[in-house]
Amino acid sequence: MAGNANRSRHEKAEAWEKVKGMPKAMMEKVMNICVMTKEIAQDDPRKVIHSLKVGLSISLVSLFYFYQPLYENFGLSAMWAVMTVVVVFEFTVGATLGKGLNRTLATLTAGALGVGAHYLASLAGETAEPILIGFFVFLQAAIVSFIRFFPKMKARYDYGLLIFILTFSLISVSGFRDDEVLEMAHKRLSTIVIGGTACVMISIFVCPVWAGEELHYSIALNLDNLAHSLQEFINKHLKASEEGDSNKDNKSFMEGYKSVLNSKSSEDSLANFARWEPGHGKFKFRHPWDQYLKIGALSRQCAYRIEALINGHLNSPHIQGSSTASSEIVGTIEEACIEMSVESSKALKEVGLSIKNMMRLPSSNNHISESKAASKRLKALLQSSLKGQDTDLLSLIPAGTAASLLIDIVDCIQEIADSVNNLAALADFEDGDKSPKPPSSQSQALHCECAEPVPKIDSIV
């Protein structure tokens, strides 16, 4: 009995503690939300502006209810304008425009067909009418739902197809009760046009966020991230291993490439939105957005290699120098690796910069040829260095793998640079390097430093 009483007292005390702790826990949660809000707002102030824009456009469209002369025209249909604003307003201009056009065109065609279906059904007599309308609704809903599975339709017209089903069903079904279908369809269309136009206007003229620009800068940023990862890989690992300090914990600096790995879906949707956008700033109406997707795909390929390079190198057992000969060779390979990485990283940075500023920067080509030259020198070194030496192949493998992956990365960067050149031609990038430079003396000078057995490197450029 005493034990029971004790336990219940204990339980009560615990419950009381919980209740006492509740305000504190609540406060903590609220604080967390505040911190997150601040972070999101600081990270991208355009998100705050977007929220205000949404509020503004809904309030504006509400005027159709508040202002008597406007209300007399549309009556309760004004509700469709409010609905349109809520569902159509998106973060980027392209997405808003795409949704608005989809909604308007779908309402137009589905409204016309719905009115047609209503008249056709009403010819059949009172008993057959609902059956016929039901059949029409079933048929179009099934067919259009299936069309939504077509990949091309899904990418660009998914929302329009949805609204088609919606409008057709609404118009043809409510026509059964309300004979003024034509007026209803007309009101629905005009309110949707008004709502959509309000959205598009506000999204274009008040601090616009262009999907095309987003895509443009995100592609440039991705290249920069890759360059940064390579650079950090060199700083933290290869150079550290030279100094006998491996610094394995400090991974976070080189994780920029990770954001590139899964960039496909966001790039695809941005490109889809960008296609709806009119010309703006440096981007014309038919800017070659597809070319950006190609560069994005190549960047991801490059990121996969960097992933293999960084993770493989971090996981591999460190070179223990089982023989002086092999540690010497490892040193030579790592030196070449460092040079290749440094040049690759510079080339990626230049290519990213060239996209960002929409300028042709010939210096990226120099860096690429430079890293190619380093890879050729490495090959020559490897061919000659092992003759008659007592080496331990196992200790060479990590460095050899890194070298081989870096050679792949250089090839990848070459492809990226080619794609960017294509983009530059298609989108008329300006010429960045205005100062006259000696035809190829600069690159020759660069090549001379490495007067290794490799005979004719200059011809590579």
Place this chain on the structure above:
Amino acid sequence: MAGNANRSRHEKAEAWEKVKGMPKAMMEKVMNICVMTKEIAQDDPRKVIHSLKVGLSISLVSLFYFYQPLYENFGLSAMWAVMTVVVVFEFTVGATLGKGLNRTLATLTAGALGVGAHYLASLAGETAEPILIGFFVFLQAAIVSFIRFFPKMKARYDYGLLIFILTFSLISVSGFRDDEVLEMAHKRLSTIVIGGTACVMISIFVCPVWAGEELHYSIALNLDNLAHSLQEFINKHLKASEEGDSNKDNKSFMEGYKSVLNSKSSEDSLANFARWEPGHGKFKFRHPWDQYLKIGALSRQCAYRIEALINGHLNSPHIQGSSTASSEIVGTIEEACIEMSVESSKALKEVGLSIKNMMRLPSSNNHISESKAASKRLKALLQSSLKGQDTDLLSLIPAGTAASLLIDIVDCIQEIADSVNNLAALADFEDGDKSPKPPSSQSQALHCECAEPVPKIDSIV
């Protein structure tokens, strides 16, 4: 003159050709669409069934208009039920359920708040009312739009937040013209509940497509794809190079891994949908869907390595046997690579099968230890084989890189297998291997084999 006449005749003929060709071009387009339709339908017949289900549910809900007693209850509000069906019905049960619940709960809360806002504003007098309502609408639209940027909210409640803005604006704004806001809010809620329930019922009871099941099988399929790619890589490349036939063109067979590279977004959304689903078949309500995402992430890591392996190996110059010693070593390395790949591929297949059938298959562990043993043997071989031989390091690099990547892949597969074991524990997988086995002698034997010089290879299987 004659030239002009000639030209115009020529142009006319061309135009006529075009007009004559039009029906043919049209026919071709129609044929293409038919072929695509057939392909999509054959590829996944559930898509056809889904389309029919959408048609069926819209027709069912239209009964609210057609059937007099029902129409008397709801009147024109029945339109909301049709709208709900159109926008809520999704391919998977989870997505439908999530959207339906989001829509219902958001309508409930926003409706209540909207009615409250209407009464509050009506207290302020006739002039202040529209201003106050406009302010409320602006405020909630801005705040809720911003909340939509919170990653967690976006993932699960995006649609609900949208509907919140919609309903609040509609109820509070139309309250300005129509005093029966409470009835309007009530009608809107009840029709939405009816439409949502119809969707959910049909999507659950008529040939359901469960998002959880989709996720489950897609994860298993991804592992199988990786296994297949590795297998094909061995078949087409390493073995072919042994026979002196490189077969570089026949890439398509090993491209299964490519579908894994960009699987993140679809897996994430499937897991989000799956969390809404009730228990079904072998999946309970709180099935560990997060664990699937972990396995998916590891699969992608493995796919990155396989990408580097396959592309690197296809691009690298083929080994030209610069010295007999090195081609001998290359042969040894490639043999070990083949063994590792074969075992890794088998292990991946087993792990995939284990997920697919929800059974623990201890044999996958055997394959993993087998491939680990192969990698250990390879290391031992490499350590010993190079002493005092005249080798050309360059020719060893491709094989060495492949070996190194394969060692990484084996590590990756080990992690995948561990994750799958976790999943098996969390989700109570059945024991697949019903035959009695010696308590731990087998695994002991496995571990003994890898004791460095690796004496008994045959006993591993």
